[in-house]
Amino acid sequence: MRTLQIQNVSLAFGDREILKDIGFTMNEKTRAALAGANGSGKSTLLKVISGDIKADSSSLSITKGARISYLPQSGIVLPDSTVYEAAEEGYRRFDAMLSEMSALENEAADGGSRAMKAAERIAEIHDELSSSGYYDRKSRIGAILFGLGFTEADLSRSARTFSGGYQMRIALARILVEDPDFLFLDEPTNYLDIEAMIWLEEYLKAFDGGLMVVSHDQGFLDDMVNEVYELFSGHLSRYAGNYTAYLRTREEELKELEKRARKQQEEIEKTEEFIERFRYKATKSKQVQSRIKALDKLDIIEIPPHLRKLSFTFPPSPHSGNDVLAVENLHKAYGDHVIYNGFSFLVRKGERLAITGRNGAGKSTLLRMIAGEDTSYTGTIRDGAGVKKAYFAQDTENYLTPSNTVLEEAESEADTKDIPGIRNLLGAFLFSDDDVFKKVEVLSGGEKSRLQLLKILLHPSNLLLLDEPTNHLDINAKEMLLEAIKSYGGTVIFVSHDRHFIKNLATRILYLSEDGPEFFDGDYEYFEYKIAEKEAKFQIKREKPKEKSRNALSHEEAKQRRNRMRSLEREVEKLSAELDKLNSEMGALDEDIAKPENYSNAAKIGKLMAKKEELQGMIDAKEEEWLSRSSELEELNGQDN
Secondary structure, eight states: OOEEEEEEEEEEETTEEEEEEEEEEEETTOEEEEEOOTTSSHHHHHHHHHTSSOOSEEEEEEOTTOOEEEEOSSOOOOOSSBHHHHHHGGGGGGHHHHHHHHHHHHHHHHOSTTHHHHHHHHHHHHHHHHHTTGGGHHHHHHHHHHHTTOOTGGGGSBGGGSOHHHHHHHHHHHHHHHOOSEEEEESTTTTOOHHHHHHHHHHHHHOOSEEEEEOSOHHHHHHHOSEEEEEETTEEEEEESOHHHHHHHHHHHHHHHHHHHHHHHHHHHHHHHHHHHHTTOGGGHHHHHHHHHHHHHOOOOOOOGGGSOOOOOOOOOOOOOSEEEEEEEEEEEETTEEEEEEEEEEEETTOEEEEEESTTSSHHHHHHHHHTSOOOOEEEEEEOTTOOEEEEOSOGGGGSOTTSBHHHHHHHHSOGGGGGGHHHHHHHTTOOGGGGGSBGGGOOHHHHHHHHHHHHHTSOOSEEEEESTTTTOOHHHHHHHHHHHHTOSSEEEEEOOOHHHHHHHOSEEEEEOTTOOEEEOSOHHHHHHHHHHHHGGGSOOOSTTHHHHHHHHHHHHHHHHHHHHHHHHHHHHHHHHHHHHHHHHHHHHHHHHHSHHHHTOHHHHHHHHHHHHHHHHHHHHHHHHHHHHHHHHHHHHHHHO
């Protein structure tokens, strides 16, 4: 079994110790997450392991011949080449072998005493290249690039002409092409849309080496890892299980830690009170000095920053009509590139509509048009009665004033009556003490996102428009936002590629693709199943682990089918109950219609008949939905028999 052992890793920047005597062991079955607050040293540790940074002390031992590949979070520099050529650099590991074979071919051609040995070595190299997939590299590189969202035409374009997000995808493709024994990925999903994320997850499930990943995508981590390493105050701790299991364990530990921290703070306050009270009394000087020394030596209990709770709720939503938003015959184009053509849909009160799809499909564009930020379209976008919108844009820096302090930015949006409570609200958003006097321009991406969310809270709304609200937020902050939106009394339309967020929030999904807009009603498992089915054609068919990959895929298909069947069973049961209720209403309505005082009154009978027609339409629609779900459930049941 291939193993990688890290020991005694220590590193300090100035007076600050980033890594303190860290050690752990990985093997080819390792599936680990590396967790910790921003700035805790996660990226630094990965760079030490990859050799990009030299530690003050470290020891690394690895099985002979085993290889490490590392994808950094930023700082990618691509060669001046095409996309295909940049990805093909993942095969540079064979350069020495190819050079050797070229030299041997000359020897073999010359004849002589060494020709036979040269020919034998050439055959060995050919076998090695063949078994490693080198001769099939074109199809493999293509499958990886297509899986990550590139088109055939993109492969011949210059890599440097792509956006930063797509350049990161090219770098990721190159790392995957390397096919290492140990893979270290720092935020690999940051710039991926949902299709590319699903493809990457399936690829990594079939990957037959050790994996360690840093990510703020809880759904991705839960599906990928079975252990979590937490980096806090320079020390590394291991937790068994996926990320959710780690959070549960950590929550219990955190309660105990907070209890100890409160007790310690009480003791500190008592000690400080004693010092202050008796500082100038000669008879107590010995005790005072003793307590001062004790305070200096005290290890202050710290709460890990990435586990600090972000706590807020949206203000009560004003009343709105049942039809919140109507989009009719929408047409939007950039030059010859048509984004929407005759697109219509209705959003009803209380819906949680997720908009997802490949980058460039028009998700943010649609949200900007709904928000009134973009009016260059034809067709109609009509708000319902009493609708009050709040819009969170992905480019938060354009909605914040860089020269303001955090406090000034919050106060600029608040009503006069709310200003006294702003400091408390900022504290709930993790802006405490001197943080409120930071300039907006020096804030991190996560801090800017939190500040923009806070500004939205200052104005009651009943339609939230959120464009990638989880970008730059750590997992804990995402979870708090998710809980806040779940309890929000209004309607939500949000753009997201965060599957955990969509799965736990959406009641309906709008999927934008080259085939046009498609709606999925409240069933994330089915939606993911259909996307995975679509992306499966780009999965890599490996020679050596072919059977393993096939088994992994069939297991995944079985899991998705079981999830879909459970979901369908719930839907069929729910639809049956709804049909029973509607049929009861129809029975009661027929009784009313049959009453003489009603059928003899033209105005009354007209209203009752109109109501019956409307109710019959609802029953027909529900029956059609019930029939569709029941047929699909029957079909899936048949596949198991």
